[in-house]
Amino acid sequence: MAAIGRRASPLGPSKPQRWEARVVTLPETSETRLPSARSDPAPLFAADGVTVRFGGLVALDDVSLAAQPHEVHGVIGPNGAGKTTFFNVCCGFVRPDTGTLWWRGEPVPALRPAQLAGMGIARTLQGLGLFAGLTVAENVMVGADRFRRTGFASALFALPRAGADERRLRERAAAAMREVGVEDYAARHPGSLPYPVRKRVALARALAADPELLLLDEPASGLGADDMAELGELVRALTERMTVILVDHHMDLVMSVCDRITVLDFGRVVAEGSPAQVRDDPAVIDAYLGEEARHG
Ligand SMILES: Nc1ncnc2c1ncn2[C@@H]1O[C@H](COP(=O)(O)OP(=O)(O)OP(=O)(O)O)[C@@H](O)[C@H]1O
Incomplete structure (x- = not known):
């Protein structure tokens, strides 16, 4: 993808983020690892090389994501990027064609929705799914x-x-x-x-x-600014006792509550990093500007 200059990010202005304070600088020692090696703890939940096809359409193409304990991990992307499909894979609603899910360091070969509660995973769905009676x-x-x-x-x-x-x-x-x-x-x-x-x-x-892992699908949809701000505070507070994976369109919420963000476009991961990193990533800007162009 061609590099682009410093045009305005469609994801909003850069602003100081509180999670930046968590970056730890390792002391320089003879044992200091290569800069490319991640020093993160083992992820609580991970997807590795997940591909999902619907007929001829590749909805997810080799998608990997690792959610660390006590972090909020956001999944964003333009319309049709594959967010819901990824969420459905994490819930066991959609079985990937290839790739593996990992839970507490163990592979989960064929996740079924009925297994989630017993594993310590809870989810909220766009449709809410409350019992009317x-x-x-x-x-x-x-x-x-x-x-x-x-x-x-x-x-x-x-x-x-x-x-x-x-x-x-x-x-x-x-x-x-x-x-x-x-x-x-x-x-x-x-x-x-x-x-x-x-x-x-x-x-x-x-x-x-x-739950140890909470999966939230579009938690901010249909909320006004006040409810969304309260939701953001609540989600941050939940990290004291759980990991959260959050799929949402609302950039204000995603940028203000997530520790890390995975950005999908056309089913592929185009960026992964802190909110500040993804906000300024040219591939992310292109994906969102491309969407604006597609939808006028
Ligand atoms: N059950 C299905 N059968 C066929 N195609 C599907 C199915 N579910 C999703 N798709 C297609 O897979 C691609 C990814 O869709 P998905 O709903 O995961 O994207 P999304 O990022 O959640 O989009 P949106 O933000 O619009 O909800 C789209 O092209 C969509 O049309």
């Missing part, structure tokens, strides 16, 4: 279900330990609702709530699973 509290409790210790028979015969189990799940759900600020809606049904509140409920349900 359940209250907010009940929806969030579904997320906590992996902590249920008693089986169907105990619940059926109302054994005491089933009651204790239920209480624990309710407490877990209540904590998740408090964390995202929806506790006042606990008894309501999702259909009666505004979309931004429903989005929070979906996030609470994911958090009730106490």
Whole structure:
């Protein structure tokens, strides 16, 4: 791709980023590694050489990404770049034609969505997927279900330990609702709530699973500026206890909350790095300017 001059980035102006303070300079010693060697810890989750074809269309072409513990890793790219397909691979909805997913240093040969909760992975989807017939509290409790210790028979015969189990799940759900600020809606049904509140409920349900990895698909879509700013703060706070992979169009959110960003275009990784690095990367600027040209 031809180098381009310093034209204005379509991703917004450069500004100081708080994560830049985390860059560690290794002392010069005889054992100092080559500059190209990454000194990152082992990734919690990684995709290695993932390719997905839909008929003749290559939606993902040899895509690799490594999400380190306690980081927010963003996946961005113009329309049709392959973001949703990548998210669906990470959730086990789409099986890659080639490539491997890694979880805690082990390959995951054929990830299925039903495995996620048991592995410690939770996700929120663009479509939210809340149960219309359940209250907010009940929806969030579904997320906590992996902590249920008693089986169907105990619940059926109302054994005491089933009651204790239920209480624990309710407490877990209540904590998740408090964390995202929806506790006042606990008894309501999702259909009666505004979309931004429903989005929070979906996030609470994911958090009730106490995941090590949280996958967020378009978490900012449909949110106004205030809700988006609160979401950004919440996501940053979550890194105390989990890793987040975030797929979103909203550059303000992605640039302000992510530690690292992988940029896709036409199914390929065109850049990877800190927000400051990708913002000024000519390949990224070209991808977004190309999109503007394509869509007028
Ligand atoms: N199930 C499918 N069958 C055929 N083609 C698909 C399918 N899903 C996605 N694609 C194609 O794969 C490519 C990548 O699509 P994808 O939805 O992953 O991109 P995206 O970056 O999420 O786009 P957007 O930002 O518009 O949601 C597109 O060309 C899309 O038309």
